[in-house]
Amino acid sequence: MNNKQIKILQNMLNLYDTIIIHRHVRPDPDALGSQLALKTALQKMWPRKKVMAAGTMPDSLAFFGEMDSVTPDDYREALVIVLDTANAPRIDGEHYGTGKYLIKIDHHPPVDQFGELNIVNTQSSSTSEMIYEILLLFGYGEDYITTDVAKYLYLGIVGDTGRFLFNNTTSRTMSIASKLISYHFDHTALLNQMGERPIKSIHFQGYVLQNFSYEDHVGYIFITQDILKQFDITASDASLFVNSMSDVEGIEAWVFAVDEGDEIRARIRSKRASINDLAARYNGGGHPMASGGTVYSREEFEQLVKDLKDTVK
Incomplete structure (x- = not known):
């Protein structure tokens, strides 16, 4: 993840009026957290753009929110962003390749660089951590990290670090988490909800x-x-x-x-x-x-x- 890639990403986001965000099948908290955080931030940046989250929501994580109903026609003039997905066969949604431009953002080892722009950082604990960094690199400070964005990113980081127990947890991860947790959402209630099982x-x-x-x-x-x-x-x-x-x-x-x-x-x-x-x-x-x-x-x-x-x- 370098400044040139971030500049290209910004240019593409500026260029397209329709942005469709995908992630992998059988999504985990990081896939959903990064997807919904990016969607929410982009909607705040560009209220007139059509920003959609594609994919199937599992019942166990339905409290995250809802996916959008995306039609094949939506892709005709769309920028497509695929998050947290190492290889194309794992993308949730069959029309992701029919958009005008395809971007991959991921923290897994690069098995399949399926995007026209591939932003990969294997040193990040999660794609949610990457989205936080990308939003800051856009140069707006934390202006577009709202309470909802912070909530989604925090849940994604917690999920992929095993509540900070896994060895992908770094000092940077903890620093970001401490900033996100300062927003006004009940993180204890959300973590309890994420851990509940029938x-x-x-x-x-x-x-x-x-x-x-x-x-x-x-x-x-x-x-x-x-x-x-x-x-x-x-x-x-x-x-x-x-x-x-x-x-x-x-x-x-x-x-x-x-x-x-x-x-x-x-x-x-x-x-x-x-x-x-x-x-x-x-x-x-x-x-x-x-x-x-x-x-x-x-x-x-x-x-x-x-x-x-x-x-x-």
């Missing part, structure tokens, strides 16, 4: 804790379609419990796999060993300590577990 999800978490396997400092579990039906829980909601086994004494890494029907989504986490290269070998990618991949059989999942053990060793 009772069936808590029962599912109990199942995970009782049934995951642990060998050679690696934890793993395979959630079948039958288990999802048993607990009446979606694959997306099930994935929220990826870190359930993280507190096991001696654990170095773990994989949480969910059979989503047409594919098996494997979320991989690590405390020390870099696992994004391993994820890339299994149709995925991500951060060195938090990545995801896709397998298509129980046997392939078992091979992934074996490879994760080798990575830890």
Whole structure:
């Protein structure tokens, strides 16, 4: 992220009257926080522009707000910005490539530079942290960081740092968070809301804790379609419990796999060993300590577990 890129971004924002903001499928707090923060800030900067947030809102994070109804016609003269998405297949929305100009803003390692302008900073804890920095680099001070913008960015940073427990938390991250928390929103209530789960999800978490396997400092579990039906829980909601086994004494890494029907989504986490290269070998990618991949059989999942053990060793 450099001054030349920021200048191009500003010029493009000035040029287009329609701006459509995307992010990845199965959004987490950072994807939603950065998306809604940027939309809110741009609406304040240019009240007459049409600024829209595209994508599907998961029920578990519906308190963030609402997505806009974006039609194919909206893209004809639009600037499209995709946030928090390392590679194009993970973008939520099929028409993102039909706009006039495409910009990517992300903090993941650059697997796929699909934008005409790619602003990537792997040193940022989150895309929300990047959006805060970008708004300041626009040169308006904090004029366009309203209470709502601060709220969205704070939730995004908290989400991607695991409430500041993950090793992507830096002194800059904490400095930004301290400024955001000074705005007048009830951060305690919002964090409590972000952590709330329906009772069936808590029962599912109990199942995970009782049934995951642990060998050679690696934890793993395979959630079948039958288990999802048993607990009446979606694959997306099930994935929220990826870190359930993280507190096991001696654990170095773990994989949480969910059979989503047409594919098996494997979320991989690590405390020390870099696992994004391993994820890339299994149709995925991500951060060195938090990545995801896709397998298509129980046997392939078992091979992934074996490879994760080798990575830890």
